[in-house]
Amino acid sequence: MADPSTYRPAPGTIPESPGVYRFRDGTGRVIYVGKAKNLRSRLNSYFGDVWNLHQRTQQMVTTAESVDWVTVGTEVEALQLEYSWIKQHDPRFNVRYRDDKSYPYLAVTLDEEFPRLQVMRGAKRRGVRYFGPYSHAWAIRETLDLLLRVFPARTCSSGVFKRAGQVGRPCLLGYIGKCSAPCVGSVSAEQHREIVDNFCDFMAGRTDTMVRRLEREMTEASEQLEFERAARLRDDIAALRRAMEKQTVVLGDGTDADVVAFADDPLEAAVQVFHVRDGRVRGQRGWVVEKVEDLSTGDLVHHFCTQVYGGEQGETDVPRELLVPELPTDVDALAAWLSEKRGSRVTLRVPQRGDKRALLETVARNAAEALNRHKLRRSGDLTTRGKALDEIAEALGMSTSPLRIECYDVSQIQGTDVVASMVVFEDGLPRKGEYRRFVVRGATDDLSAMSEVLRRRFSRYLNAAASAKSELESPTVATDFFTSEAGELGEEPAAETDRPGIDPTTGRPRRFAYPPQLVVVDGGQPQVAAAAQVLAELGITDIALCGLAKRLEEVWLPDDEFPVILPRASEGLYLLQRVRDEAHRFAITFHRQRRSKRMTASGLDSVAGLGEVRRKALLRHFGSLKRIAAATVDEIVEVPGIGRRTAEAILAALGKGDASDQDG
Known part of the structure; x- marks a missing residue:
């Protein structure tokens, strides 16, 4: 725990202008970013009596070991620079409103000849009209399901739309009246765009006009004894009103x-x-x-x-x-x-x-x-996490609680597709942005694979630390990290890339540059011994190590003949189990991905324009790749959706040479 007075800037060195400041820990990692209209006043507030600070601020200033800043011309510039630094460094102590979700929109692709209604996430693009955001994609689909009865616009992908036009048959929505089927010419492009425009008008809030028009058409149809059409319009009006009930008007002036x-x-x-x-x-x-x-x-x-x-x-x-x-x-x-x-x-x-x-x-x-x-x-969750970390430290004989824990696991099947995972927990919570996956080559068993992964991870850590040390000792490196000025807005101060753990090319924290206080391996005494040997060979003595065996949930320490047995109700044991299980989940997921990719890869994957649906149709029709390769072009064309040119490309990809020879 650092004393803030040890890194407090000298009196008079902090400017009184607007700017952005960063607190860093001992490895140079940025742990907090803030902006201020008056840098001197704001920074001095951190260096008063520590016990008068907010509880989390106390933890931040005692974790930090240095502070630097950049001055800017205006508050808007400070706001822009604060945002870019928070985005770049992801500081541990900044307020985080992110929930790792992108929220869906109902999008209308007006830039296409036949506009499509679809759920869309991510960055917006020109020529597409968006309605939302919605909390859930199912809410959009539920609304669409109601409105497609009244506005039967296209919702299918480009591939489905093109395929339906080729075979001359619409999809199921076209048969049940929830699509006007422009793919087969049931309506023209102008008629379909009119349907889409009416849909956009309804979603934009002009609902009363739409309902009144349909009511008028229903009355006219009834007077002309067109009762089926009148009944259809009646059901359309009911569907519109149900959709309107789901989107209650809260501000009558149409405010955004x-x-x-x-x-x-x-x-x-x-x-x-x-x-x-x-x-x-x-x-x-x-x-x-x-x-x-x-x-x-x-x-x-x-x-x-x-x-x-x-x-x-x-x-x-x-x-x-x-x-x-x-x-x-x-x-x-x-x-x-x-x-x-x-x-x-x-x-x-x-x-x-x-x-x-x-x-x-x-x-x-x-x-x-x-x-x-x-x-x-x-309630008590923060207390529980603190208790769990304290119990782990006591059981393993550590002097301080392990605020950063890394756990490793290996996944393989008889030596094939050997992979490993590294998961990171900070303050007892997973930090998924720092998870890592390893592809292991040349390992003969779990022990050799674990040794290779740990050697790779901690060799990189040692290299990063040595590089940072040499940069700091270099005479060309500025030793005053309290930078007071920068040129253009967003330009890093001169000492930014000269900090420990910072990549001089990207300005971001180096990969693997931040060490854990505790390493956990999934396994018992053999796995712990292999891991301890690697750390000893690398000369690492300040990182604790343990293993968690699944059989009786025993905690193994290096060179101990007997395991440490934590009580079944121990919060420390529960946290170690969470860490171990997360590493296992992450490793086995990666292993399944690689195995599935290897098993499903075939010559068909390289055929341009041949998607997953048509590949499955081919395999279902012929039964195997060998039979597809033995077929003729005419036989392959019999599969729905496969044309002659595609059939020739399939045979060429499967090594049949000149496809024209197969036609007899």
């Missing part, structure tokens, strides 16, 4: 807004967001996050906006309006940054009365309920 509310306590905060598009709630999402500092509601709004609307890891659909419970201190800079992301003006405001205020209160109640549920579900 995200309504954000928080509920917090000294250590955690729950956030809830309602996505309102065209006055209707399209989706809802929420998180519970740990508070690193004593954050106000305005601070939480700032962190939410910079992460959720920050790029590929966040929500790229920036609304015209953000309704929040409190404005952050940098609201003007934040609004300018969001406006740049959106491409048009974005406003942040606190609603005072009316429907928007009522909706914000509803979202706030949801946030409070989410925080209460989280507390009930995880």
Whole structure:
């Protein structure tokens, strides 16, 4: 545990201008990134009485061993640089609103001749109209299922659409009336686009006009004694009303807004967001996050906006309006940054009365309920994790709790497709972004495979540490890491790539440059002995090692004749089991992927345009690759969806030489 006074910058060296700062641990890894309007005032607040700081801030400043900063010209520049550094370094102590999910949209591909309705995730592209985001893909499909009766637009992929046109038969949706079947010419391109335009109008909120038009057509059909058509229109109107019930109007002015509310306590905060598009709630999402500092509601709004609307890891659909419970201190800079992301003006405001205020209160109640549920579900969870780490340290004779644990497992079947996994747990929780998979070649058994993996991992760690040391000792390297200026916005300070564990080419932490406090291997005494021999050969003596045997869940230590037996109800044993089971899951998943790829690879994979469906159809028709290779072009063409040119390509790929010789 470091004393913050040992790395406090000298008085007068911190500028009073806007900027962004980073705290680093002893390996040079960035553990916290923040921005400030006045760097001197903000940084000095970390170096007062440690016991007066927020609990998580205490942990951060005592984990850190250095601090550096970069000054910028304006708050907007500081906001941009803060976002880019958080994205680059993924600091451990920053508030994280990410839930590792991309939220789906209902997309209409208006840039195609026959537009398609589909579920779409990821980055948006030009020429596609989006509705959403939705919380779940099934919510989009449920809405589509109701609306396709009224708006029978195309939903199939390009391959299915083209194949249906080739064989002259529509898919099942075309037969049951949920697609107008443009693939076989049932409607023209103009008629199909009119259907799609009506669908977009309905999704955009012009529902009353659509319902009134259908009611008028139903009345006219009834008066003309076209009762079947009138009944069909009646059912269409009922389907529209059911879809409208699922998308209740909450703002009558057709507002596009995200309504954000928080509920917090000294250590955690729950956030809830309602996505309102065209006055209707399209989706809802929420998180519970740990508070690193004593954050106000305005601070939480700032962190939410910079992460959720920050790029590929966040929500790229920036609304015209953000309704929040409190404005952050940098609201003007934040609004300018969001406006740049959106491409048009974005406003942040606190609603005072009316429907928007009522909706914000509803979202706030949801946030409070989410925080209460989280507390009930995880009451004592932090205490439990701390207890588990303390029990492990005591059982293994470690001087400190193992805040970072790495576990290794090997997966193989009789020496084939030998692979291994490395999983990482920090503070008792999995850190999946640092998992690694190894392909092992030349190993004869599990012990040799485990030895190879550990030697590769820790050799890279030693190389990275030696490289960092030589860089620091080099006379060309700046020794003052408290950088006060940088040239252009986003330019790294001169000492950035000269820090331990940082790759000078990419500016990112080096792979395998961060050592664990504890290494766990899946196995008993033989596996532990093999791992200990590797660490000893590499001269590594400051990393603890143990093995967890599945038979009786015994914990084995190097050179011990008997295992350590943890109580069955021990939180430490439970955590070790979780780590071991996660490593096993990760290894066996990778092994299955490689085995499946090897077993399913065939000459058919190289045939251009031959997809999985038609490959399966060929194998189902002929029974094996050998029979396909023995067939003629005419026999292969008999398989539905296979043309003569494709048949010739199949025979060529299977080594039949000139396919024309097969036609007799």
